[in-house]
Structures are given as C-alpha cells and as structure tokens.
Amino acid sequence: MEGSCGTVYHGLWCGSDVAIKVFSKQEYPDEVILSFRQEVSLMKRLRHPNILLFMGAVTSPQCLRIVTEFLPRAVLLTSKVPS
Numbered sequence: 001m002e003g004s005c006g007t008v009y010h011g012l013w014c015g016s017d018v019a020i021k022v023f024s025k026q027e028y029p030d031e032v033i034l035s036f037r038q039e040v041s042l043m044k045r046l047r048h049p050n051i052l053l054f055m056g057a058v059t060s061p062q063c064l065r066i067v068t069e070f071l072p073r074a075v076l077l078t079s080k081v082p083s
Contacts, residue, residue, distance in 0.1 A: 010070060017070035018055055028061055036064055 006023040028036075036059060043054040043066070053069040 011067075013055065013067060016055075017072070019052075019068050019070045021066045021068075023064040025064075028064060030061075033059065033061055033064075040066070 006021050009020045009022065011018050011020045036057075040054075040057045040059065043057075046054065052071070054066070055069065056067040058065040
C-alpha cells in the first residue's frame with residue numbers, strides 16, 4: 001500500500017508476519033533523521049492493544065524503515081521490499 005511518505009510491504013521476520021514501511025526519499029537531512037529516531041524511541045515504549053506493536057526500525061541516512069506487527073485485514077503490497 002502506498003501512502004504520502006512511503007510504501008508498506010508485507011514481510012516475514014523471525015517467523016512472524018510483519019508490515020514494513022519504507023519511506024520514499026533516498027537521502028534525508030540530519031534533523032529528519034533525529035526526528036525519526038525520536039519517534040522510534042517513543043514507539044519502542046508504547047504497549048496498548050489498540051496500537052500496532054513496534055518490532056524494529058532502520059535509521060540510516062539512506063534508508064528509513066519501520067517494522068510493525070502485520071494486520072491481516074489491511075491491504076499491502078506483496079512484492080519484495082527494496083534493499
């Protein structure tokens with residue numbers, strides 16, 4: 001599924017179905033990376049039945065991705081996640 005800032009893919013990680021959000025840009029300014037890392041830090045601490053479970057993230061300047069639990073009722077792309 002493609003959104004305004006990225007694409008979400010269905011993947012498999014350690015035997016679990018996951019959703020992988022791949023952000024569109026290839027290069028990000030330092031302040032965007034810092035903001036993204038702060039958001040990831042917050043997501044790591046959230047635990048609630050109505051919030052997707054955060055499973056991991058990639059925070060390199062060329063590649064921003066968030067991995068969460070997969071919701072089977074959502075429509076996602078099934079193609080491979082770009083490397």
